[in-house]
Amino acid sequence: MVKQRIVVGAHYGLKDWIAQRATAVYMAAYTIIFALCAFSLRELNYQEWSGLFSHGLFKFLSFLFFLSVFYHAWIGIRDLWMDYIKPNGVRLALHLVTIFVLVGYAGWAAQILWRL
Numbered sequence: 001m002v003k004q005r006i007v008v009g010a011h012y013g014l015k016d017w018i019a020q021r022a023t024a025v026y027m028a029a030y031t032i033i034f035a036l037c038a039f040s041l042r043e044l045n046y047q048e049w050s051g052l053f054s055h056g057l058f059k060f061l062s063f064l065f066f067l068s069v070f071y072h073a074w075i076g077i078r079d080l081w082m083d084y085i086k087p088n089g090v091r092l093a094l095h096l097v098t099i100f101v102l103v104g105y106a107g108w109a110a111q112i113l114w115r116l
Contacts, residue, residue, distance in 0.1 A: 016075050016079075019071065019072075019075060020072055020075050020076070023068040023069075023071055023072040024072065026064065026065070026068045027065060027068050027069060027072070030061060030062075030064075030065040030068075033061075034062075034065075037052055037058075038052070053113065059113045059114065062113055063109060063110060063113055066105075066106065066109040066113075067106060070102045070103075070105055070106050073102060074098065074099070074102055077098050078095065078098065081094045081095055081098070
């Protein structure tokens with residue numbers, strides 16, 4: 001009789017690995033596009049900068065960039081807490097602080113982008 005191995009864990013490794021790669025690709029592509037747009041501005045002043053973000057599509061793509069940064073950071077920091085913080089209470093507290101900070105940053109990014 002073959003004894004079956006009991007697999008434990010949350011089973012999200014592949015999904016998170018793919019998500020980190022996908023967010024990294026999006027962030028790299030957005031950075032290149034943003035740099036090209038920023039360097040194509042005639043002057044670096046508020047009017048030109050505001051004009052760059054006046055299009056709803058560019059605001060949306062920028063917000064997706066920030067969401068990608070925050071999700072990418074969440075996966076990395078969550079794994080760091082899980083790997084190196086052993087007391088469950090401390091790990092839970094760090095997870096919650098990280099979530100609150102990243103959600104707060106996402107709200108802040110939305111407020112900044114849609115205020116321009």
